[in-house]
Amino acid sequence: MKKIASLVFVAFLGGAISLVGFSYMMNNQRIDNNESISAVSNGFVSVPAHYSSLPNIAGEKTDFVDAASMSLDAVVHVKNTSMSTYYDPFSDFFYGRRNGQTRQREQVGTGSGVLISPDGYIVTNNHVIDNASSIEVTLNNRKVYQAELIGTDPSSDIALLKIEGEGFESIPFANSDAIEVGEWVLAIGNPYNLTSTVTAGIISAKGRDLGGNSSTESFIQTDAAVNPGNSGGALVNTRGELIGINTAISSQTGSFVGYSFAVPSNIAKKVIEDIMEFGNVQKALIGIQYDPRKDDLEGVMITSVTKGGGAKKAGLLEEDIIVKIENVKIRKFSDLKGQLSAKRPGDKIQVTVLRGETYITKTVELTEYKTLKINVLGFSVEKLTKEELKKYKIKSGVKIVNIKNSELQELGVSEGDVLVEINNEKVSSVDQVDKLLKEKSLMGYFKMGVLNSKGVKENYIFK
Structure with missing residues (x-):
């Protein structure tokens, strides 16, 4: 018995000595802070032991389970059905060249949408539902609803839908101005009709201008995989909050190659609130002009101030360089456009400019973008009020004003x-009128549909 006790004691003592010796050896092998990492083998670098005591920054918030579970049921599959007109070349055989008939065929497109309220309001992209005759929404639980189109804003590529019901899962909006480059994000949507798909990435850039895009010029760029069908889906942060609506990819093939783009949530939120409250989108102007050739500056240089605009009234001058709106840095025009897209006429904003070597902050009241002069047709258009939309029982349209074309007046416009x-x-x-009139008509003429004062629609063709 004594022999066994002795053996146990010796074994315990030997283990303790080994443990102390190992600890001493490891402490002596630690690399001092001033040492360089030199042990490289087969392309792998040995990291000093003391580096493990640093905070695990890369590992923080990389568990996306909670964010995905909070968002999946609020992202829907959107199917739109539209009718397209095409020319039937075979009818030339019977009716003679260029006397053939046109036919209509049904087209089906798919995309994604995001439930933003428990009572069934859905935000998606305008191009997902453009020209749709019917819109069908399928939830993550496979329930199918017919959706009503509430309103659209083609310039920001945002549309608002509504399905009937209560208690729907929804995603809360986050402040997209607060996001940072390098922050983890999730893209949720229905690529290639693969419903409820989640991909992860980081924010690659903010305020991205897609090649001089004339409308939304302040996209969020991310490397989360987005493919056809993801359009209108959610871009969320690791808290499951909506920071953007996935809209576009940069690709030569039509499939994801590393970059995708989303409309910031602040812009999307403002657009849908305007649609719900006013029936159309309120566009705000600061009242300046700038030279895009000078967009290599750190900020936006004012080349002229508009008479009667908010910038002139506030005392901004030519050659002032706008460097900040509120607390947001302005590095290029897309940053400025993004901030204005989230504001309304009448809002007062703090604008910081660099004048010479002095920083000056002014309070600027934003004015309204209201009238567009159409020289090619000899009249101007302006947005309709909510009351005018109700009067004509329509959801969209623009009012014709300042007619200078006598031919139009003779026709009854x-x-x-x-x-x-x-x-x-x-x-x-x-904005859309300007865009449509600048596009070359495939039919070789402009066809305008006009509602007269009696609410009767008349069509006018201009070659």
Whole structure:
């Protein structure tokens, strides 16, 4: 018995000695802070032991389970059905060249949408539901609803839908101005009809201008995989909050190659609130002009101030360089455009400019972007009020004003009539009129649908 006890004691003592010796050896092998990492073998670098005591920054908030579970049920599959007109070349055989008939066929497109309220409001991309005759929404639980189109804003590529019901899962909005480059994000949508798909990435850039895009010029860029069908889906942070609506990818093939883009949540939120409250989107102007050739500056240089605009009234001058709006740095025009897109006419904002070597902050009241002069047709258009939309029982259109074309007046077009269509495409904003008229018509002419004062629609064709 004594022999066994002796053996146990010796074994215990030997283990203790080994442990102390190992600890001593490891302490002596620690690399001092001033030492360089030199042990490289087969492309792998040996990291000093003391580096493990640093905070595990890369590992923080990389568990996306909670964010995904909070968001999945609020992202829906959107199917739109539209009718397209095409030319039937075979009818030339019977009717003669260029006397053939046109036919219509049904087209089906798919995308994604995000439930933003328990009572069924859904935000998606305008291009997902553009020209749709019917819109079908499928939830993550496979329940199918017919959706009503509440309103659209083609310039920001945002549309608002509504399904009937209560108690839907929804995603809360986050402040997209507060996001940082390098922050983890999730893209949730339905690529290639693969419903409820989640991908992860980081924010690669903010305020991205996609090649001089004339509308939304302040996209969030991310490397989270986004493919056809993801459009209109959610870009969320690790708390499951909505920071953007996935809209576009940069690709030569049509599939994801490393970059995707989203409309910031602040812009999307403002657009849908405007649609719900006013029936159209309130566009705010600061009242300046700038030279895009000078966009290599750190900020936006004012080349002229608009008479009667907020910038002039506040005392901003030519050659002032706008460097900050509120607390947001302005490095290029897309940053400025992004901030203005989230504001309304009448809002007062703090604008910091660099004048010479002095920083000056002014309070600027934003003005309204209201009227567009159309030289090619000899009239101007301006947005409709909410009351005018109700009067004509329409959801979109623009008012015709300042007619200078006597031919139009002879045809019966009057000031106050409503332009509702151009080349069979619904008009929803002043911006869209400008865009449609600049595009080359495939039919070789402009066709305008106009509601007169009696609410009767007339079509006018201009070659």
